[in-house]
Amino acid sequence: MAVCSSNGQQFLPAAAHWSNLRKICSIHMFFSGRIDASRGLRRRVVEQLLDHAYKCRNGSRSVDIGQAALTTSLNFLSNTIFSVDLAHYDSNFSQEFKDLVWSIIEEAGKPNLADFFPGLGFIDSQGIQRKMRGNFFELLKDFDGIIEQRLQLRACSGNNDVLDSLLNLNKQHDHELSSDDIRHLLVDLFSGNQHHFEHSRVGNGRITEQPKKQRQKLDLSWMKC
Numbered sequence: 001m002a003v004c005s006s007n008g009q010q011f012l013p014a015a016a017h018w019s020n021l022r023k024i025c026s027i028h029m030f031f032s033g034r035i036d037a038s039r040g041l042r043r044r045v046v047e048q049l050l051d052h053a054y055k056c057r058n059g060s061r062s063v064d065i066g067q068a069a070l071t072t073s074l075n076f077l078s079n080t081i082f083s084v085d086l087a088h089y090d091s092n093f094s095q096e097f098k099d100l101v102w103s104i105i106e107e108a109g110k111p112n113l114a115d116f117f118p119g120l121g122f123i124d125s126q127g128i129q130r131k132m133r134g135n136f137f138e139l140l141k142d143f144d145g146i147i148e149q150r151l152q153l154r155a156c157s158g159n160n161d162v163l164d165s166l167l168n169l170n171k172q173h174d175h176e177l178s179s180d181d182i183r184h185l186l187v188d189l190f191s192g193n194q195h196h197f198e199h200s201r202v203g204n205g206r207i208t209e210q211p212k213k214q215r216q217k218l219d220l221s222w223m224k225c
Contacts (some may be wrong), residue, residue: 020176021185028165029080029189038080045075052089070102077190081162082146097142104135104191136187143186147179 028034049072056063071087074097078086087098112128114121124130150163166185169177 017176021181024166024169024177025185028169029162034080034162041079042076045072045079048072048075048089055090067098067102070105071098074098074101074190081186081189082150083159083161083163100135100138100142101190104132104139107132107135136191139187139190140183143183147182 049068052068052071053063055061068089071089074087075085078084088095107128110126110128113125121129147163147167150159150167154164154167166177166182170179170182
């Protein structure tokens with residue numbers, strides 16, 4: 001992840017700027033009011049997931065759990081931040097964005113020799129850093145396009161979402177939130193759950209390969225409630 005940028009929140013030193021970004025996330029993204037207000041959104045996104053599962057069942061197709069989880073999570077984030085769906089289950093619309101995030105997930109999940117032999121880090125013998133750098137560059141370009149489009153539309157309408165809140169803070173002269181901070185914060189948010197997706201895919205793959213043995217280990221007692 002260090003190949004993305006030193007501007008990312010997780011790579012900043014625990015100083016004033018880091019505290020400021022953390023405060024912005026707490027106030028404008030993760031506070032209870034916004035979570036409660038997005039209840040209808042969460043219901044709609046889950047309904048989309050169920051519709052996709054029903055379509056796969058009726059068409060005798062298997063459900064790719066990893067891709068379905070990625071699409072659902074991306075839409076949770078993109079609707080909260082941008083008020084739009086950035087991923088779709090059965091459409092080529094915005095497929096490039098989903099493929100880009102999936103590529104980041106796969107590259108981050110690959111064993112890297114540099115993790116075991118730090119001296120090999122600058123060589124990048126497996127090309128992981130080169131691929132990740134290219135993926136993050138493309139992700140930043142996508143976000144630049146979304147931000148530019150929003151700036152053009154703000155004159156006639158407002159969405160009152162996270163991006164609007166960040167842009168409002170950026171316009172305040174007494175607030176230290178630069179355009180680069182917004183761009184890299186968006187990258188952090190959309191790529192920060194990559195290990196969760198990778199672990200979900202591996203775990204579900206094991207359940208598929210050994211269904212009886214794995215399902216016996218699952219605690220399903222909560223379903224009786």
